[in-house]
Amino acid sequence: MASVLVVGTVAIDTIDTPFGQAPNVLGGSATFFSWSASFFTHVHLVGAVGHDFPAEHHALLKQRGIDTTGLVTRPDMKTMFWRGRYFDDMNQRETLEFQANAIVGFEPVVPAPARGVPYVFLANSDPNVQAKVLDQMTQPELVVADTMDFWINTQKDALLRLLPRLDGLVLNDGEAKLLTDEPNLIRAGQKVRELGPKFVIVKKGEHGSYLLTKDGPFLLPGFPTPKVIDPTGAGDSFAGGLMGYLAADGSHAPGSLRRAIAYGSVVASLTVEDFGLDRLKLATRQEIDHRLEEYRKMLAF
């Protein structure tokens, strides 16, 4: 069973939804990714927090068995902070406050013992930084990255240099269209793949995702939870379930990749059922497997 390394953010979030408010909860891409991947395999986390990062958050990640050797504390800075609000339909959100804090100028260093980890996830970040992380890995077997509109708009050249180094890229529908200037989503996904990655996963929020490979598309609707309380972290949980399953499976054959996407979607569906990590903290691998079987039944014809 291979392990997974993630480089991403560890943050404090204050979330406002039609169902209530969650002030100052543990968030960030690497947090959601790590917790989700840890249902399947061992996880190494690389990131940076500030002097104010609560000791109990750090303890929580360690108790979960996540290797936080690579989680640096920057003593003269505060932890990244995001405050946002979701609207009635929960697909729309507004950022009310963002303080990058500890991630400003952060150059991630992968601790020596973790440089040989074969499954690598580069959470959304400056593609120049993502590339420097990848440079540190000694035997990457499967490298997947996330990106966002901001980097497509401001660091497109760096992103285009990164893409051929990736096995997979995860991005959302709007970002795929933005990157390729192609309004048809299937064609957009295929064009992204032509830019370098062996596979592309286009996320469509509650509508699920498309996987594009050389073998053609795989389509998966989102797992339809009727209880959406807080969508924060859904995308990173999806990636965590995906990479965790692949690493545990030790394969990235087409069938494994499809199952991994289904697992990612199931873990994401749990994440959104409560604020922050609250629902994931209660989840078990058994529950995830059970939901995967329900999912299969919902999709069979």
Added chain:
Amino acid sequence: MASVLVVGTVAIDTIDTPFGQAPNVLGGSATFFSWSASFFTHVHLVGAVGHDFPAEHHALLKQRGIDTTGLVTRPDMKTMFWRGRYFDDMNQRETLEFQANAIVGFEPVVPAPARGVPYVFLANSDPNVQAKVLDQMTQPELVVADTMDFWINTQKDALLRLLPRLDGLVLNDGEAKLLTDEPNLIRAGQKVRELGPKFVIVKKGEHGSYLLTKDGPFLLPGFPTPKVIDPTGAGDSFAGGLMGYLAADGSHAPGSLRRAIAYGSVVASLTVEDFGLDRLKLATRQEIDHRLEEYRKMLAF
């Protein structure tokens, strides 16, 4: 093999898309429905056109084997006309001109020989008119209706009286939310079902559809055609494929209903690949079955 009856519109459409213009083509809900259902079984069409309705359009429907005995010509009126424009992303359209013409005050009469047809589709119309059609049917086995925001907003009471008389209701995501005031789509679909129909199909455009029954949800992503030229008629083609398959299968057991939705989605994916009926005219049942098998492969995990 049971046959299907549809009551809906037969219209002339002028369509503008980023791929070109199609002036004065045969359109309307009953047209797309009938053609799509006729891949599977015999179809009876009830509707009204005006004195200007081209004889070749009528001949085309008859040559296809569609029973147009119930297609009335109103001599002092013109045929319904719609002119619309699609934007770059093809999910958005704008109505530039709409003339109801021959459908104004039209009270559909089902010809006596067709009143015993067991599979009935009430295309989008005033729910009072839909109810009067249903009154004429002598042994309806499966009755499915479509509706739209206009009727939810203006004839909600009549719609609520109709719903318990239906086996199935087909509506789109925004309409399901509007009818139930529920932003979560799965819960909205379940609430629509609680209003009377045994099953509800929530259409999500290119994102596919949800089926809600007492046995829980069935999820189907849209068939991902990379070639979307003209989305006009996709929803009615979906319904035509669905009802045509069910009637041919002679069953509406849960498994049949799921397969029928997949067939509906396949036929709709063909419809959008050219203007008006052009693509459907070239399609064959064999091609539809082939696409269904491709679809299964795209969905398997």
